[in-house]
Amino acid sequence: MALLEMRDVHLTYRTDEGPIPAVRGVNLSVDAGEIVGVAGESGCGKSTLVSTVLRLFPKTATVTGEVLVAGEDVLTMKWNRVRAVRWGEAAVVFQGALHSLNPIQKIGKQLVEPILLHDKKSSEQKALKKVRELLAQVGLPARHADAYPHQLSGGQKQRVMIALALTCDPEVLIADEPTTALDVMVQAQILELLTEIARERSMAVVIISHDLSVLATTCDRVAIMYAGRIVEEGVAREVFDYPKHPYTRALTGAFPTIGDPESRYAPSGLAGDPPFPGDLPEGCPFHPRCPDAIDRCKEVDVGLLPAGPARRAACILVNEGVAAS
Amino acid sequence: MTTTSVSESTPSASASPNVIEVDNLCVSFPGRRGGIARAVDGVNLNVGRGEVVALVGESGCGKTTLARSILGLERPESGEIRFHGLPLNYGAKALKKYRSNVQLVLQDPTGSLNPRHSVYEAVAEGPRTHGMDDEPGRVSRALAQAGLRPPERFFLRYPHELSGGQRQRVVIAGALALEPEVIIADEPVSSLDASVRGEILALMLKLREELEVTLLVVTHDLGLAWNIADRIVVMYLGRVVEEGPTEQVLNDPQHPYTKALLSVVPEMEQVEAIVLTGEAPDPTKIPSGCRFHPRCQKVKDGTAEAAGVLDKCMGTSPLVLPPDATQHVAACHLVTNPPSA
Numbered sequence: 001m002a003l004l005e006m007r008d009v010h011l012t013y014r015t016d017e018g019p020i021p022a023v024r025g026v027n028l029s030v031d032a033g034e035i036v037g038v039a040g041e042s043g044c045g046k047s048t049l050v051s052t053v054l055r056l057f058p059k060t061a062t063v064t065g066e067v068l069v070a071g072e073d074v075l076t077m078k079w080n081r082v083r084a085v086r087w088g089e090a091a092v093v094f095q096g097a098l099h100s101l102n103p104i105q106k107i108g109k110q111l112v113e114p115i116l117l118h119d120k121k122s123s124e125q126k127a128l129k130k131v132r133e134l135l136a137q138v139g140l141p142a143r144h145a146d147a148y149p150h151q152l153s154g155g156q157k158q159r160v161m162i163a164l165a166l167t168c169d170p171e172v173l174i175a176d177e178p179t180t181a182l183d184v185m186v187q188a189q190i191l192e193l194l195t196e197i198a199r200e201r202s203m204a205v206v207i208i209s210h211d212l213s214v215l216a217t218t219c220d221r222v223a224i225m226y227a228g229r230i231v232e233e234g235v236a237r238e239v240f241d242y243p244k245h246p247y248t249r250a251l252t253g254a255f256p257t258i259g260d261p262e263s264r265y266a267p268s269g270l271a272g273d274p275p276f277p278g279d280l281p282e283g284c285p286f287h288p289r290c291p292d293a294i295d296r297c298k299e300v301d302v303g304l305l306p307a308g309p310a311r312r313a314a315c316i317l318v319n320e321g322v323a324a325s
Numbered sequence: 326m327t328t329t330s331v332s333e334s335t336p337s338a339s340a341s342p343n344v345i346e347v348d349n350l351c352v353s354f355p356g357r358r359g360g361i362a363r364a365v366d367g368v369n370l371n372v373g374r375g376e377v378v379a380l381v382g383e384s385g386c387g388k389t390t391l392a393r394s395i396l397g398l399e400r401p402e403s404g405e406i407r408f409h410g411l412p413l414n415y416g417a418k419a420l421k422k423y424r425s426n427v428q429l430v431l432q433d434p435t436g437s438l439n440p441r442h443s444v445y446e447a448v449a450e451g452p453r454t455h456g457m458d459d460e461p462g463r464v465s466r467a468l469a470q471a472g473l474r475p476p477e478r479f480f481l482r483y484p485h486e487l488s489g490g491q492r493q494r495v496v497i498a499g500a501l502a503l504e505p506e507v508i509i510a511d512e513p514v515s516s517l518d519a520s521v522r523g524e525i526l527a528l529m530l531k532l533r534e535e536l537e538v539t540l541l542v543v544t545h546d547l548g549l550a551w552n553i554a555d556r557i558v559v560m561y562l563g564r565v566v567e568e569g570p571t572e573q574v575l576n577d578p579q580h581p582y583t584k585a586l587l588s589v590v591p592e593m594e595q596v597e598a599i600v601l602t603g604e605a606p607d608p609t610k611i612p613s614g615c616r617f618h619p620r621c622q623k624v625k626d627g628t629a630e631a632a633g634v635l636d637k638c639m640g641t642s643p644l645v646l647p648p649d650a651t652q653h654v655a656a657c658h659l660v661t662n663p664p665s666a
Contacts, residue, residue, distance in 0.1 A: 041519065041520050041521075042489060042518055154384070181515075183383045184546070184586060184589050184590065185383055185586065185589055185601055186383075186384075188589035189600055192600060210518050210519055211591075213590075250520055251520060253523070254519040254522050254523050256548050256551050256552050258547060258548060258575050258587065259551075259575065259576050263551065263552060264552075265552070265553065266552070267522070267523040267526035267527050267530070267552040267553060268523045269520055269521060270520035270523070271524065273490070
């Protein structure tokens with residue numbers, strides 16, 4: 001059963017310079033025990049998409065569509081219900097976790113707070129006991145409850161952030177760039193931990209990252225976003241190994257396979273910058289940067305097309321078998 | 326201390342083919358909770374002209390301290406750094422001159438640019454500080470070399486009007502404006518988007534090709550090293566544990582630490598990930614024997630004992646690797662290095 005389901009979600013920021021459509025029709029569903037990755041570069045709308053799950057977007061945003069958490073639409077529920085769903089049913093490990101902890105409060109106190117807020121019957125004692133168990137689950141000694149954030153390393157702080165998201169036993173967990181700014185070895189540890197927790201608790205997990213290689217090894221499925229839309233989706237490893245959308249191909253090419261002589265002294269990137277969401281090009285929004293663009297791309301935006309088993313890609317060439325190579 | 330200052334040195338004045346030589350360098354700091362943190366604890370390193378060297382390791386392994394020492398920002402406790410064969414002169418004037426030859430590019434372009442300075446001002450700051458002539462010409466050239474064309478279009482732009490990739494190009498242009506021989510880049514692409522990353526790396530290779538710039542890239546990204554580096558130097562807890570030509574080190578790693586680092590690169594599907602427990606240990610308490618032994622998978626799985634070197638791993642520190650730019654060597658009791666090592 002899908003614990004998180006997004007149906008045709010649009011989010012538009014109203015600004016003085018006119019409307020900025022940041023998310024333009026996203027469908028995404030995540031089952032219990034499943035890990036789904038969302039990749040894309042800065043400004044593609046992936047963090048904005050996350051904000052809809054907990055209704056964290058600002059008042060200047062207009063949202064349409066449905067965001068179902070365990071079958072309930074977050075976008076239309078009453079505010080006191082939203083407050084219960086936040087942290088209780090869906091929680092976020094925010095980006096920039098290393099700066100998200102209160103520097104002058106002990107770790108234990110910060111972890112106890114959401115437990116007491118959400119469970120009125122709990123006592124400080126009971127909550128503290130749970131905090132110790134949570135710390136153990138994320139691989140930290142219980143004595144860290146008495147530590148201040150500055151006494152912990154980056155990897156340890158990220159573990160605390162994950163424990164914090166787990167305090168109220170959510171069914172949906174969203175991790176926004178959970179390993180950016182961490183070392184390779186620590187990154188591997190954190191990803192291993194997230195996978196373990198997702199399986200153990202049968203949670204629906206979404207991992208947001210700009211690093212497709214991280215998602216390929218950790219997630220079951222991935223969705224690639226560009227200019228507010230999903231442009232490719234499928235089984236993680238398949239999307240990474242055999243990308244069908246030219247944008248996905250550029251992303252996978254950015255991280256070389258070590259040992260592959262072709263990438264030696266040949267870093268590959270994508271020229272140009274992503275389009276400004278308030279001023280998208282006509283036709284396929286990717287065509288100005290696309291190495292494979294044909295004339296029709298300037299006029300037609302095809303949307304997601306079937307591109308194999310459990311696989312879709314938003315590229316006109318998918319149908320013609322050119323991009324499928 | 327020699328009486329010849331670095332500023333008078335020219336490539337031809339020295340017999341050494343190396344631009345930078347680091348000789349048995351030790352740098353330490355007072356530890357946070359008392360004790361002495363040996364951030365760099367006996368490092369030899371040569372960097373040749375026009376070479377691209379990647380210095381890799383975890384946070385806290387001393388790679389940034391080593392880079393800062395080469396820039397003259399940290400004073401060594403012992404050992405020395407030579408530029409074209411001459412020891413670094415720490416006098417203010419000599420250092421200033423030296424730094425126009427050896428430039429630094431930092432990780433986060435947003436943090437290293439003043440938000441209230443235009444692109445022109447950011448790039449012109451270096452030449453102005455060093456009293457160089459033809460400032461507008463230098464700025465134009467540097468921006469064009471960094472791939473911002475036409476340069477005039479960028480003169481009056483501010484950092485917030487640029488994309489992440491463009492900002493990093495401005496930072497690189499700021500270094501290029503001084504026409505340096507060496508650029509030290511500390512994680513030059515780690516805060517950039519995947520699509521921009523390749524572009525910046527390609528730019529660095531082009532600088533080497535066209536301007537013969539020598540590059541020392543500090544990074545934890547082995548893919549970056551595979552993309553652009555001629556040689557890799559792997560550091561662990563203040564020491565070089567393995568070094569050699571990139572192909573050899575990455576295709577056939579010798580040190581257990583390098584093997585572990587390589588196994589956790591997400592693309593390496595065919596190898597089983599060796600996830601080391603814990604983080605790089607405390608440089609105030611360097612373990613005796615081989616400094617890697619408490620985390621070493623070869624000690625843990627009994628390989629070291631079976632090979633009869635476990636006592637050595639626990640009690641004898643492996644030799645400090647010599648500054649040899651051609652051999653592939655590793656500081657591990659389990660590894661037999663080439664005879665010259």
